[in-house]
Amino acid sequence: xxxxxNLAELRKIKEDMQGKMQLRENSNSPDAIVQIKxxxxxxxxxxxxxxxxxxxxxxxxxxxxxxLVIQVGDMGYCHxxxxxxxxxxxxxxxxxxxxxxxxxxxxIEKYIKNGELIEGILPANYRSI
Numbered sequence: 360x361x362x363x364x365n366l367a368e369l370r371k372i373k374e375d376m377q378g379k380m381q382l383r384e385n386s387n388s389p390d391a392i393v394q395i396k397x398x399x400x401x402x403x404x405x406x407x408x409x410x411x412x413x414x415x416x417x418x419x420x421x422x423x424x425x426x427l428v429i430q431v432g433d434m435g436y437c438h439x440x441x442x443x444x445x446x447x448x449x450x451x452x453x454x455x456x457x458x459x460x461x462x463x464x465x466x467i468e469k470y471i472k473n474g475e476l477i478e479g480i481l482p483a484n485y486r487s488i
Protein backbone atom coordinates (compact mmCIF):
# COMPACT_ATOMS: atom_id res chain seq x y z
CA UNK A 360 0.00 0.00 0.00
CA UNK A 361 1.29 3.43 -0.92
CA UNK A 362 1.68 6.15 1.68
CA UNK A 363 -0.95 8.85 1.70
CA UNK A 364 0.88 12.12 1.20
CA ASN A 365 -1.86 14.69 1.67
CA LEU A 366 -5.46 15.26 2.65
CA ALA A 367 -6.67 15.31 -0.98
CA GLU A 368 -5.39 11.76 -1.53
CA LEU A 369 -7.13 10.58 1.64
CA ARG A 370 -10.41 12.19 0.54
CA LYS A 371 -10.15 10.53 -2.88
CA ILE A 372 -9.67 7.11 -1.27
CA LYS A 373 -12.63 7.78 1.03
CA GLU A 374 -14.90 8.73 -1.91
CA ASP A 375 -13.91 5.63 -3.88
CA MET A 376 -14.56 3.33 -0.94
CA GLN A 377 -17.89 4.97 -0.06
CA GLY A 378 -19.18 4.32 -3.57
CA LYS A 379 -18.23 0.67 -3.37
CA MET A 380 -19.66 0.25 0.11
CA GLN A 381 -22.94 1.93 -0.84
CA LEU A 382 -23.60 -0.57 -3.61
CA ARG A 383 -22.38 -3.41 -1.44
CA GLU A 384 -24.38 -2.67 1.69
CA ASN A 385 -27.23 -0.29 0.89
CA SER A 386 -28.82 -1.77 -2.18
CA ASN A 387 -32.49 -0.85 -2.37
CA SER A 388 -33.46 -4.01 -4.25
CA PRO A 389 -30.88 -6.75 -3.74
CA ASP A 390 -33.08 -9.36 -5.47
CA ALA A 391 -32.91 -7.37 -8.71
CA ILE A 392 -29.10 -7.54 -8.96
CA VAL A 393 -26.46 -10.24 -8.78
CA GLN A 394 -25.57 -11.24 -5.22
CA ILE A 395 -22.14 -12.66 -4.43
CA LYS A 396 -21.40 -14.13 -1.02
CA UNK A 397 -17.72 -14.65 -0.24
CA UNK A 398 -16.86 -17.25 2.44
CA UNK A 399 -14.65 -15.35 4.87
CA UNK A 400 -14.28 -17.74 7.78
CA UNK A 401 -10.74 -18.42 9.00
CA UNK A 402 -10.13 -21.14 6.41
CA UNK A 403 -11.42 -18.92 3.61
CA UNK A 404 -9.26 -15.98 4.62
CA UNK A 405 -6.22 -18.24 4.91
CA UNK A 406 -6.90 -19.56 1.40
CA UNK A 407 -7.13 -16.05 -0.11
CA UNK A 408 -10.81 -15.08 0.13
CA UNK A 409 -9.99 -11.51 1.17
CA UNK A 410 -8.05 -10.95 -2.06
CA UNK A 411 -10.86 -12.55 -4.08
CA UNK A 412 -13.46 -10.31 -2.45
CA UNK A 413 -11.39 -7.19 -3.18
CA UNK A 414 -10.85 -8.35 -6.77
CA UNK A 415 -14.56 -8.99 -7.29
CA UNK A 416 -15.55 -5.56 -5.95
CA UNK A 417 -12.96 -3.76 -8.08
CA UNK A 418 -13.61 -5.69 -11.29
CA UNK A 419 -17.39 -5.56 -11.07
CA UNK A 420 -17.15 -1.80 -10.57
CA UNK A 421 -14.70 -1.39 -13.50
CA UNK A 422 -16.91 -3.46 -15.80
CA UNK A 423 -20.10 -1.67 -14.78
CA UNK A 424 -21.73 -4.81 -13.42
CA UNK A 425 -24.18 -4.05 -10.62
CA UNK A 426 -23.70 -6.64 -7.91
CA LEU A 427 -24.03 -6.89 -4.17
CA VAL A 428 -20.82 -8.42 -2.73
CA ILE A 429 -21.29 -9.72 0.80
CA GLN A 430 -18.85 -11.17 3.32
CA VAL A 431 -20.23 -14.29 5.01
CA GLY A 432 -18.88 -16.93 7.36
CA ASP A 433 -18.18 -20.61 6.77
CA MET A 434 -20.09 -22.15 3.86
CA GLY A 435 -19.16 -25.69 4.85
CA TYR A 436 -16.79 -26.28 1.94
CA CYS A 437 -13.46 -25.82 3.72
CA HIS A 438 -11.83 -28.34 1.38
CA UNK A 439 -12.58 -26.05 -1.60
CA UNK A 440 -11.68 -22.60 -0.24
CA UNK A 441 -11.93 -19.87 -1.31
CA UNK A 442 -15.63 -20.34 -2.06
CA UNK A 443 -18.23 -17.92 -3.35
CA UNK A 444 -21.99 -18.22 -3.81
CA UNK A 445 -23.41 -16.35 -6.81
CA UNK A 446 -27.13 -15.69 -7.17
CA UNK A 447 -28.29 -14.19 -10.46
CA UNK A 448 -31.76 -12.57 -10.43
CA UNK A 449 -34.41 -15.23 -10.94
CA UNK A 450 -31.91 -18.10 -10.57
CA UNK A 451 -30.94 -20.51 -7.82
CA UNK A 452 -27.64 -19.85 -6.01
CA UNK A 453 -24.52 -21.53 -7.38
CA UNK A 454 -21.42 -22.14 -5.23
CA UNK A 455 -17.98 -22.08 -6.84
CA UNK A 456 -14.93 -23.58 -5.15
CA UNK A 457 -11.18 -23.10 -5.45
CA UNK A 458 -11.75 -19.52 -6.65
CA UNK A 459 -8.59 -17.67 -7.59
CA UNK A 460 -8.28 -14.44 -9.58
CA UNK A 461 -8.41 -16.29 -12.91
CA UNK A 462 -11.53 -18.22 -11.85
CA UNK A 463 -13.15 -15.03 -10.47
CA UNK A 464 -12.59 -13.33 -13.83
CA UNK A 465 -14.17 -16.27 -15.63
CA UNK A 466 -17.14 -16.23 -13.24
CA ILE A 467 -17.73 -12.53 -13.94
CA GLU A 468 -17.39 -12.82 -17.71
CA LYS A 469 -19.14 -16.12 -18.36
CA TYR A 470 -21.56 -16.80 -15.51
CA ILE A 471 -22.53 -13.39 -14.13
CA LYS A 472 -22.70 -11.55 -17.44
CA ASN A 473 -23.95 -14.36 -19.71
CA GLY A 474 -25.45 -17.05 -17.45
CA GLU A 475 -23.08 -19.67 -18.87
CA LEU A 476 -22.28 -22.47 -16.40
CA ILE A 477 -18.57 -23.11 -15.95
CA GLU A 478 -16.28 -25.59 -14.18
CA GLY A 479 -15.83 -25.31 -10.43
CA ILE A 480 -19.44 -25.59 -9.25
CA LEU A 481 -19.81 -27.41 -5.94
CA PRO A 482 -22.75 -29.78 -5.40
CA ALA A 483 -25.89 -28.19 -3.98
CA ASN A 484 -26.35 -29.93 -0.63
CA TYR A 485 -27.57 -26.83 1.18
CA ARG A 486 -30.44 -24.36 0.86
CA SER A 487 -28.60 -21.05 1.08
CA ILE A 488 -26.14 -19.44 3.41
